[in-house]
Structure formats: C-alpha cells, structure tokens
Amino acid sequence: MEHLIRVQNDYDRQVLAWLRRRIGDAALQSAVDRLADPRKPYLSTICRSLGIRPPSRRQFAAETARIHRTVGDSYLARIREILAKAAAHEPPRR
Known part of the structure; x- marks a missing residue:
C-alpha cells in the first residue's frame, strides 16, 4: 500500500x-x-x-510496550522452567 x-x-x-x-x-x-x-x-x-x-502515538506506544512485556514474560517463564528442570536433575552438593 x-x-x-x-x-x-x-x-x-x-x-x-x-x-x-x-x-x-x-x-x-x-x-x-x-x-x-x-x-x-x-x-x-x-x-x-x-x-x-x-x-495516537501514545496509544501505539502503549500497545507496543504491552506486547514487549508479554513476550518478555513468556521468555522468563521458559527460563524458569529450564532452570527448575536443571535443579531437579542436579546431584546433591556436599
């Protein structure tokens, strides 16, 4: 267009x-x-x-920020899952 x-x-x-x-x-x-x-x-x-x-520009900026937060939150949740699995499989420390 x-x-x-x-x-x-x-x-x-x-x-x-x-x-x-x-x-x-x-x-x-x-x-x-x-x-x-x-x-x-x-x-x-x-x-x-x-x-x-x-x-308005402000409305577009707010929507973009909301999307970025959502994406960031999903990445953080995935990282926490990976770390939790790694901690569960880790042998006990002395």
Missing part, C-alpha cells in the same frame, strides 16, 4: 497497518481512488475522507 499512500515515518507505518486491519485493503484502495489526486495522498487525508480517527 505504500506505493499508493504517502508514508513518511514510523507512526505513518503504524497507522497504515492499523487502517489496513480495520477496513481492509479493498476499502483503502477505494478511498485512495476517490481522492483522485495524481500525487500520493497523506494518511491523514485518507482518514479524514473516511471519517476515521487513528490511534
């Missing part, structure tokens, strides 16, 4: 991915076509034409 829409930074990439999940590629393509501008439209222009307000 970046070949049809002006994407200038990471926030724009996040908004584009969010928009694609929310309305789908066909609806997004249709919105771009309705604007009928020879230049690539900005994402903000597309969102306004659809009457959609994208999440």
Whole structure:
C-alpha cells in the first residue's frame, strides 16, 4: 500500500497497518481512488475522507510496550522452567 499512500515515518507505518486491519485493503484502495489526486495522498487525508480517527502515538506506544512485556514474560517463564528442570536433575552438593 505504500506505493499508493504517502508514508513518511514510523507512526505513518503504524497507522497504515492499523487502517489496513480495520477496513481492509479493498476499502483503502477505494478511498485512495476517490481522492483522485495524481500525487500520493497523506494518511491523514485518507482518514479524514473516511471519517476515521487513528490511534495516537501514545496509544501505539502503549500497545507496543504491552506486547514487549508479554513476550518478555513468556521468555522468563521458559527460563524458569529450564532452570527448575536443571535443579531437579542436579546431584546433591556436599
């Protein structure tokens, strides 16, 4: 979709991915076509034409942090399992 829409930074990439999940590629393509501008439209222009307000940078950051915490917690749980198995198989120390 970046070949049809002006994407200038990471926030724009996040908004584009969010928009694609929310309305789908066909609806997004249709919105771009309705604007009928020879230049690539900005994402903000597309969102306004659809009457959609994208999440803020802060909301994207909070979601990313939540995902990172979830991944980190799962790795820590796996490490604890490995250490517990190793401790169970370890011979007693003198």
